[in-house]
Amino acid sequence: MTVTIQKELLNGSKVTILPKKEQSLTLARRVAAEKKAEGCDEAFYVANLDNIIDRFNLWKKELPMFEPFYAVKCNPDPEIDLVTKMGVRPEKVIYAHPCKSTNFLLHAKKLEISLMTFDNAEELEKIAEHYEKAELIIRIGVADLTANCQLSVKFGCDPELEAPDLLRRAAELGLNVAGVSFHVGSGCNDPTAFRTALKHTKRLFGLGASLGFNMKMIDVGGGFPGSDHHLSFEKIAEVLRNGVEEYFGDSQVRLIAEPGRESLCCLSAATPSLHPFSALPT
Numbered sequence: 001m002t003v004t005i006q007k008e009l010l011n012g013s014k015v016t017i018l019p020k021k022e023q024s025l026t027l028a029r030r031v032a033a034e035k036k037a038e039g040c041d042e043a044f045y046v047a048n049l050d051n052i053i054d055r056f057n058l059w060k061k062e063l064p065m066f067e068p069f070y071a072v073k074c075n076p077d078p079e080i081d082l083v084t085k086m087g088v089r090p091e092k093v094i095y096a097h098p099c100k101s102t103n104f105l106l107h108a109k110k111l112e113i114s115l116m117t118f119d120n121a122e123e124l125e126k127i128a129e130h131y132e133k134a135e136l137i138i139r140i141g142v143a144d145l146t147a148n149c150q151l152s153v154k155f156g157c158d159p160e161l162e163a164p165d166l167l168r169r170a171a172e173l174g175l176n177v178a179g180v181s182f183h184v185g186s187g188c189n190d191p192t193a194f195r196t197a198l199k200h201t202k203r204l205f206g207l208g209a210s211l212g213f214n215m216k217m218i219d220v221g222g223g224f225p226g227s228d229h230h231l232s233f234e235k236i237a238e239v240l241r242n243g244v245e246e247y248f249g250d251s252q253v254r255l256i257a258e259p260g261r262e263s264l265c266c267l268s269a270a271t272p273s274l275h276p277f278s279a280l281p282t
């Protein structure tokens with residue numbers, strides 16, 4: 001290994017920059033051999049950071065109107081502390097878990113993180129008691145039933161049967177609902193789910209206005225592929241652009257998304273642990 005530098009980008013982890021392009025498997029074998037010689041058997045990553053930049057540029061080209069909020073959840077560290085310690089401003093953070101413990105809620109309040117989601121009445125009561133100035137995003141459950149990982153089974157209220165009552169309850173409690181969020185499922189295969197969710201969002205914005213809310217934020221969550229093995233990013237982006245034009249073409253809205261896999265799937269070229277890796281045939 002020729003050049004080793006400390007990079008703040010990777011939270012203080014050591015990164016080795018290679019002098020020239022090399023096949024990931026060849027490289028992984030070489031690193032494994034070096035580590036073995038040093039008597040080290042820890043797992044390691046082989047990653048191509050150029051891929052992240054390429055995916056980000058693709059995002060900017062296809063969905064320039066959507067701010068990407070990286071879904072920190074797909075990394076294992078304590079999330080809010082991790083990002084605030086990296087210098088991310090509180091207004092650039094969304095606390096996207098719709099069921100928060102009171103302690104976590106108070107912690108967010110202390111750090112002045114005010115954007116947060118909810119999908120149930122108990123959460124509203126909790127927020128009204130502990131953080132009534134929070135800016136709330138109602139999470140609705142709209143699923144692509146063919147997606148690889150369903151999230152609406154865990155999170156998101158029914159957009160027709162539950163969301164209207166929740167908005168009314170938020171208004172009674174004097175809370176501030178600023179928008180709608182959803183997540184159609186990770187590894188989306190049917191992008192029409194995004195269109196359906198935007199349709200519900202439009203209706204809920206109307207109801208919100210009649211209750212005195214100024215709802216402007218649309219958080220379309222994740223579901224983006226991050227690799228070429230799925231429905232393409234471009235296809236999802238097209239459906240989103242058309243949906244936004246159809247339902248919100250004449251309104252001022254703030255559009256955001258929470259890409260997780262889209263940002264990171266492309267990163268790991270190989271993630272071997274030394275033992276199974278060294279058993280691979282040459």
Ligand SMILES: Cc1ncc(COP(=O)(O)O)c(C=O)c1O
Pocket residue numbers: 071073074096097151183185186187221222223224258259260261262
């Ligand atoms: C709230 C939330 N946002 C974003 C994501 C990231 O989703 P994806 O990896 O499909 O982009 C997840 C994944 O579980 C999530 O729960």
